[in-house]
Amino acid sequence: MARSVYLTGLEPGGGKSAVALGVAELLSRRVERIGAFRPLARLTPDPIMELLHRRYGMTLPLPELTGSDYATAQQLIGDGRTDELVSRIVDRFRQVERECDVVVVVGTDYGRDTGDPQQERGVPGEFALNLRLAAEFGAVTLPVVDGHERGGEEIAAAMRSAYRALADRGAVLVGVLANRADPAVRERALAAAESLPVPAYVVPEEPAVAAPTVGEVMAVLDAEPVLGVDQVARTRDVLNVVVGGATLPTFLDYITDGSLVVTPGDRSDLVVASFAAHAAGHVSLAGLVLTLGLPLDPRVERLVTASEPVLPVLSVARESYDTVTALAGLTGRISPDNPRKVDAALGVFEAAVDTAQLAEQLDVARSHRVTPMMFEYTLVERARAHRRRVVLPEGTEERILRAAEILQRRGICELTLLGPGDEIARRGRELGLDLADVEVADPADSPWRDEFAAEYGKLRADRGVTEEAAYDRMGDVNYFGTMMVHTGRADAMVSGCVHPTADTIRPAFEIIRTKPWVSVASSVFFMCLADQVLVYGDCAVVQDPDPEQLADIALSSAQTAEQFGVTPRVAMLSYSTGGSGSGADVDKVAEATALVRRRRPELPVEGPIQYDAAVDPAVAATKLPQSEVAGNATVLIFPDLNTGNNTYKAVQRSAGAVAVGPVLQGLRRPVNDLSRGATVADIVSTVAITAIQAAAQE
Template identity: 60%
Template sequence: MARSVYVVGLGPSVGKGAVALGIVELLSRQVAGVSVFRPLVSGAGSDPLVTSLQERYPGPVPAADSFGVTMAEASALIADGKREELIGRIVERYRAVERLSTAVVIIGSDFSDNTDEGRDELPRELAFNARLATEFGSVVIPVVSGEGRSAESLAGAVRSAYHSLADLGATVAAVIANRVPPAASGGPAPGLPVPFWAIPEFPVLAAPTVGEVADALDATVLSGTPGALDRDVLDYVVGAAHVPTVLAHLTDGALLITPGDRADLLVAASAAHAAGTVTLAGLVLTLGEPPDPRVVEVIERLNTGLAMLVTKSDSFHTIAASDRVEARLGTPRKVEAALGVFEANVDTAALSTVLDVARSSKVTPLMFENNLIDRARADRRHLVLPEGTEERILRATETLLRRGVAGLTLLGDPDEITRRARELGVDLGDARLIDPATSPWRDDFAARYAEIRKGRAVTLELAYDVVRDVNYFGTMMVASGYADGMVSGSVHTTAATIRPAFEIIKTVPEVSVASSVFFMLLADRVLVYGDCAVNPDPDAAQLADIALSSATTAAAFGIEPRVAMLSYSTGKSGAGADVEKVAAATALVRERRPDLPVEGPIQYDAAIDPAVAAAKLPGSTVAGQATVFVFPDLNTGNNTYKAVQRSANAVAVGPVMQGLRRPVNDLSRGATVKDIINTVAITAIQAGAK
């Protein structure tokens, strides 16, 4: 039977979706095969929350099978007095999901609204959810709204939630209060026999996006960058007064609602946004009136990137409809924000104990990536990102800071970085912004670099120019202890990224050559490939160093190293200079690390396939179960990792540099935001290990 947890909200709009997200994230770090289930869904069987969760956490059950019944079906059965049949149908659908899953997160039904009729339904709906949880064999986590409550009121609501469910026979595992205002966060403990956690108000989570408002208004999008619809709407301002008055009322995150013929307000608001005096969410033009094309041209030249929407309703009905829009966890930014606030306020280790899910022996790509985030957060380091104005870096920075993965320094002109972040609607939080050209560290860095490179005739004047380069400046920050590691390469070449590290940081004493590995995330395990990015044709001694470094890297990331020294020959089945090089490197590895399981020369199929290994190298402790694959040269390694990545649909994380005294990692110039987040987390973990 799958372990299951039932998340139920005590009242409407309590944010149980964000809590369910945090629990799915937690379970996905521990086991593969986590499913999401909703007993009741509206419409024809689709649910935006389930769809969003399944897109992020692909499970064994498709979205079409992840619900019990539709609201229409439930209403018909209840009207016919067939409540038990309704329960039976939902339980039957749930059991089908459970049979395919390792763990299931059930998201309870949505409570009615705050009308008197809706309040009358609350006890009945709570009993309905408690009954289902019991039938499913699930533990229950009730979510209580802290919105607008005093400390005493919140404590009472939490106790009431626990006892109401316990009296209905539900097994309550913990209670979570969500959207708790600062005034109630330090209130009295509710006095429960189960854990209790309070999650504070986080305006971004309660804020709809511009796109969600556009959908609710059935608005037409006139202009805006691709990411403009993902901006969060924190406030609404109706533009009906003169320009100075409206400007005085604009706040960060505000959506300006005004008739399309108010060219003065549209231009003034756009100019204020472009100047940085306020960061708007977007513009809504009412009465179906588009602005004069000459006005649009002026606004576009301001390059705000803001979405401009046109709706047919008047200002009164537009603001009324906008105010009813509820935020969804529909964008990656919103998801990361929700996870960040959940992980910062819920003791996930204690919650894991409460849920009692045994960790799987298999490691999926999602589990590995989530584990990276978890380990980096547990030992938070400070990293420098030299490419501070690059969009992907800025978006990754927002996520990394919200998730608490690392402290960050961005290099570049602070005004330019701030301007780009404002254009993208990105919150840089407490990121440190440094311009190498004007930094007070530049003189010291120049003197240190000149001393390091004096054997290469580097003068102080030349060094002063060199350290202005963002990669050299970032590397000097790492060497000087101002940062624990560096990640670059999204717009720079590999050489530009790692050359400063070779010159300044250099390799650890026992390693003659720096190298790299890729973590290859297959469907049910993680393999380590080295070296696929740095050394074109290593000799036997360098190949041995690569193998030892790769084994150390694997162990640092929880992968038991069993090293395969790859060749076109297994054992003594072949001969030639290339085979002899691998044999000599294997002998050096065994001499330096007698405790390390290593086999070589060995072919790839004998290293990974137990059946082939039994025929070619019976009795080997590595053949058929290798975890670290060391390629004889760059040509072989680079082509193999890309072939496996594409043909086996594997996720390749890397290249991860190894053998340096302090961690510096290179990004692909095609790196996605997710790639950057993973690489920063890896670098932070490496820094902790150093």
């Protein structure tokens, strides 16, 4: 089994940071403790180490993830003390390795243009140093070739050369990867590299990954903010730079999505035109840089400030030529402070790399436990494998739009947003989001509305719903979205970001309804604790279930746990363990437990049982020493909604647990409800869960 994988280039560039992120994400689905290491680092802190350290919850301090700085390495090698340098680096690596199940090593940079001559130089014999370190670490190697501005045959030749250079020197290769390739030549490069004895991967260039952000432009230019430069604006991608020197009609021909307009501050015509083009949806600009230190005319400033959406505007003292020169060659960094860029990098990596094959090549044994991080990333992996269409009724809400971009970039599912198309497009431009492949439908003028109204009228005819009332009801986004699921135009629905729970689940109960063998629809929360994932049910829907309903909740919850990789060991909770207590509430739980055992004899279930006896092995050894569930329960079923809702919130707040849900179960088609306080990450996880439910039901 590989304990570490060494990512190395053979030349400057190539985007090892993005590859390191992709490999780390892959490994995080298989092991509990992932580590990262950088033999030589130029910056403190090193950006890729900072990202991996924060994203994967590494416990070692960030400085300990680096072997040496370049200045020290240059001095030691120059003094003929290479062995001493290697010894130092290996010692630091071993400290990381001892704390981790697997380590991702990001090799050296071979010198790069940092703007500082002292920092640009690499160390002598960097290729040999990387090879030696990989051998000393006992690491398998994944060479990374720069595919930028190379043709298909040229990329394949570089991959073959990389393989031969490493294999001839005894390196153990798990594949060869070309990064930042032109999408138009990717297939040709793969075909030409088929003769390699190890897997070949070609990752296309993604402009959103390499593009600098408005915030990075500000830093390079030492620019002053003028208008609209909030934290969101700083993350906008700058895909190209347009110098505003031409006449207005010609200028409009050159601006495209993601353009950063550089123009003197006194060119009021170009400033107004930029804002107008952006607001009208002609293009989605990144922003403007006003040169020569010239302020906006106050009358122009009042006009553009009233425009929606407002563009970020910066000011610099230098002239336009110097400004553009300073921006030449500027590329963006993948950082923990820019999750959009992280998701873009992961999306392109996962779409281009056969991650199952690469995981097999790495031969990393999968952990038997399911940690919160593994659970979260497995959701993405499984949803991507069986892409389903999920409708999001709250299509104009900012959190939904941000989640939609992530879901699209990661390829988690197909999406339909509900709401006025022009408003959704405007909000997307305002937030600088790429929503090009997201379907939009407006219930107010949709051609499906008449059909949906007729179908809803049939379903609710026994309740006296008239044709006019049914048509009005289909103007509601939650009813419209539910009808999309019912008629097969979507596989599932997620709502509740700005709607109460009742507004989300009522249409599901009226239209989709429960499965024939389930007496009641219910819900679970996936409680992501520090070292495990538990399933809590029911904490959101059924107020006071009778014994049969409680048994249904337990069986549905066990099935949901199985769907998401949690081995079900069911605890039917009560204030009594075994026969220690009595009363109607205990009797209800005992009867429900007996029903579960009759309906699924092979399912491990215990009840009545107290919470501490269910999850604490020491308590279980005293109270129920012979039980296979006590002390090891993974699915905890509460006797009523009051107990369940209070318990999940208490655990969430006091133990710092992440509560994913509620996840509805028992319906014929998946519909899930969001908390109105849901974060973007919560929405992404819930949509992934819902897409997996849809695939499992089919």
